Amino acid sequence: xxxxxxxxxxxxxxxxxxxxxxxxxxxxxxxxxxxxxxxxxxxxxxxxxxxxxxxxxxxxxxxxxxxxxxxxxxxxxxxxxxxxxxxxxxxxxxxxxxxxxxxxxxxxxxxxxxxxxxxxxxxxxxxxxxxxxxxxxxxxxxxxxxxxxxxxxxxxxxxxxxxxxxxxxxxxxxxxxxxxxxxxxxxxxxxxxxxxxxxxxxxxxxxxxxxxxxxxxxxxxxxxxxxxxxxxxxxxxxxxxxxxxxxxxxxxxxxxxxxxxxxxxxxxxxxxxxxxxxxxxxxxxxxxxxxxxxxxxxxxxxxxxxxxxxxxxxxxxxxxxxxxxxxxxxxxxxxxxxxxxxxxxxxxxxxxxxxxxxxxxxxxxxxxxxxxxxxxxxxxxxxxx
Amino acid sequence: xxxxxxxxxxxxxxxxxxxxxxxxxxxxxxxxxxxxxxxxxxxxxxxxxxxxxxxxxxxxxxxxxxxxxxxxxxxxxxxxxxxxxxxxxxxxxxxxxxxxxxxxxxxxxxxxxxxxxxxxxxxxxxxxxxxxxxxxxxxxxxxxxxxxxxxxxxxxxxxxxxxxxxxxxxxxxxxxxxxxxxxxxxxxxxxxxxxxxxxxxxxxxxxxxxxxxxxxxxxxxxxxxxxxxxxxxxxxxxxxxxxxx
Numbered sequence: 001x002x003x004x005x006x007x008x009x010x011x012x013x014x015x016x017x018x019x020x021x022x023x024x025x026x027x028x029x030x031x032x033x034x035x036x037x038x039x040x041x042x043x044x045x046x047x048x049x050x051x052x053x054x055x056x057x058x059x060x061x062x063x064x065x066x067x068x069x070x071x072x073x074x075x076x077x078x079x080x081x082x083x084x085x086x087x088x089x090x091x092x093x094x095x096x097x098x099x100x101x102x103x104x105x106x107x108x109x110x111x112x113x114x115x116x117x118x119x120x121x122x123x124x125x126x127x128x129x130x131x132x133x134x135x136x137x138x139x140x141x142x143x144x145x146x147x148x149x150x151x152x153x154x155x156x157x158x159x160x161x162x163x164x165x166x167x168x169x170x171x172x173x174x175x176x177x178x179x180x181x182x183x184x185x186x187x188x189x190x191x192x193x194x195x196x197x198x199x200x201x202x203x204x205x206x207x208x209x210x211x212x213x214x215x216x217x218x219x220x221x222x223x224x225x226x227x228x229x230x231x232x233x234x235x236x237x238x239x240x241x242x243x244x245x246x247x248x249x250x251x252x253x254x255x256x257x258x259x260x261x262x263x264x265x266x267x268x269x270x271x272x273x274x275x276x277x278x279x280x281x282x283x284x285x286x287x288x289x290x291x292x293x294x295x296x297x298x299x300x301x302x303x304x305x306x307x308x309x310x311x312x313x314x315x316x317x318x319x320x321x322x323x324x325x326x327x328x329x330x331x332x333x334x335x336x337x338x339x340x341x342x343x344x345x346x347x348x349x350x351x352x353x354x355x356x357x358x359x360x361x362x363x364x365x366x367x368x369x370x371x372x373x374x375x376x377x378x379x380x381x382x383x384x385x
Numbered sequence: 386x387x388x389x390x391x392x393x394x395x396x397x398x399x400x401x402x403x404x405x406x407x408x409x410x411x412x413x414x415x416x417x418x419x420x421x422x423x424x425x426x427x428x429x430x431x432x433x434x435x436x437x438x439x440x441x442x443x444x445x446x447x448x449x450x451x452x453x454x455x456x457x458x459x460x461x462x463x464x465x466x467x468x469x470x471x472x473x474x475x476x477x478x479x480x481x482x483x484x485x486x487x488x489x490x491x492x493x494x495x496x497x498x499x500x501x502x503x504x505x506x507x508x509x510x511x512x513x514x515x516x517x518x519x520x521x522x523x524x525x526x527x528x529x530x531x532x533x534x535x536x537x538x539x540x541x542x543x544x545x546x547x548x549x550x551x552x553x554x555x556x557x558x559x560x561x562x563x564x565x566x567x568x569x570x571x572x573x574x575x576x577x578x579x580x581x582x583x584x585x586x587x588x589x590x591x592x593x594x595x596x597x598x599x600x601x602x603x604x605x606x607x608x609x610x611x612x613x614x615x616x617x618x619x620x621x622x623x624x625x626x627x628x629x630x
Contacts, residue, residue: 011494301479
């Protein structure tokens with residue numbers, strides 16, 4: 001009977017296509033908006049993603065998220081190094097510096113100061129030059145997006161000339177030279193990222209009593225990282241996080257204190273409503289149109305259980321097609337724009353699963369109304385003309 | 386007028402005694418059947434005739450097992466629907482009953498052969514085998530190869546009713562109930578359809594009950610039961626039975 005159920009579904013072209021379009025649009029909207037939301041949220045902790053070597057981040061207890069920098073005393077690095085179970089601990093600077101462009105305008109940049117000796121915390125991928133080039137006098141490494149975008153120079157014809165190795169720029173009135181181009185995960189603020197040494201960064205930064213942003217550390221082999229974090233907290237009265245916990249802290253900060261979740265949830269809800277109204281209504285109409293035939297099948301001996309399975313199959317088939325098309329379109333859209341623009345788009349398997357569950361829910365809701373109608377259908381209806 | 390069936394030696398297919406059915410309750414209650422007594426035997430074509438609202442369709446609905454009676458007795462091949470569960474009634478209908486409807490009720494998105502194969506598939510037959518058997522049945526009702534895979538919407542009314550008859554017969558049911566099978570057809574087509582019904586449906590020693598208003602086909606009946614106000618008011622054997630002619 002399932003073959004006949006499919007033929008009944010596909011045979012009514014207009015409704016079949018209408019249901020598919022509704023579900024595709026719902027799936028597209030839900031997946032795309034969720035992926036943008038996930039992409040934007042991932043950017044909030046992109047720095048943590050890029051700095052992969054340390055497994056402990058030590059910060060001021062008042063810090064609420066990665067960019068909420070509350071400087072520490074420089075001696076805290078030594079204190080952390082003295083904690084049992086810490087293999088190494090180095091300082092890391094992160095702050096905002098103003099770069100003066102050729103045309104006289106200023107561009108705020110994210111400056112990262114790496115430990116002078118080890119250069120731990122460097123960019124995940126070097127495109128031009130090497131990380132060790134930072135040891136050259138006044139050397140900085142600029143991220144590709146910044147070099148080609150906001151820090152690029154303007155040619156007389158108005159076109160952009162990307163910053164390249166050997167070029168100079170001014171950071172807080174200090175002349176520095178580009179010694180490398182790197183690739184980093186796009187940041188939430190979308191400002192250029194400039195890497196230099198810790199000592200140089202703290203020289204460029206506006207003078208404050210404390211300039212140490214983070215102490216990053218590694219637990220010794222065989223040590224439980226959580227336990228080491230606990231010992232660091234007891235010894236330094238600071239807060240020590242594993243990267244995943246620091247990411248979670250940052251994620252929930254943005255979730256709680258920005259309107260982003262509501263905006264995106266509204267769009268996702270819109271997808272839901274579109275799915276329910278267009279597809280649900282069309283699917284229900286499809287069932288109503290076929291009620292006479294369901295009644296005929298019932299009179300001819302088809303059990304309610306079989307009819308239920310037929311309707312569920314119809315709902316799941318349109319759901320699967322709509323979901324596939326929607327997710328495919330969302331992925332194509334994301335893939336197309338991610339390579340050409342700075343759009344935040346992240347589509348992990350969890351989002352695909354959420355989208356699938358949402359579309360499944362829409363389909364089953366639509367099917368539930370139809371199933372109820374068919375289950376309650378008296379087979380005697382077939383004799384009413 | 387006589388109440389004696391012409392095939393009195395054959396088996397009793399349907400026996401109704403004091404059958405009642407009321408729709409609704411209270412002031413709006415409508416008593417559709419007010420004590421119907423009727424016997425139908427195998428090998429017999431019985432026509433139920435009467436004015437609209439006299440209870441003909443209610444009676445065949447109860448006989449076909451698609452509607453529950455309120456009172457009286459009704460057995461179909463010695464089976465009483467009231468002693469069966471809904472599922473058992475559904476299964477019984479699937480294997481013992483064939484239906485022909487006024488509006489044909491062919492599923493428009495299935496081909497003619499697929500429509501006819503549906504009762505076989507419902508009874509558990511493999512779809513390919515069912516379609517092959519359905520094609521054979523369609524050939525018996527006069528379909529050529531080209532028409533076997535036609536969509537019902539591409540067929541004429543007479544052709545559609547022939548598909549419906551093939552669908553009602555394909556699983557070899559014991560009883561066939563037809564609701565106004567010729568009312569949507571012209572006179573000539575209606576008679577052809579009834580000819581096919583008599584030849585194919587009665588050949589297997591089964592009972593055939595036809596509800597009709599169509600006086601043009603009365604001569605195909607073995608007996609005609611007249612109904613009025615929810616009762617059988619008389620049973621007649623047509624003077625010239627078309628089968629005999």
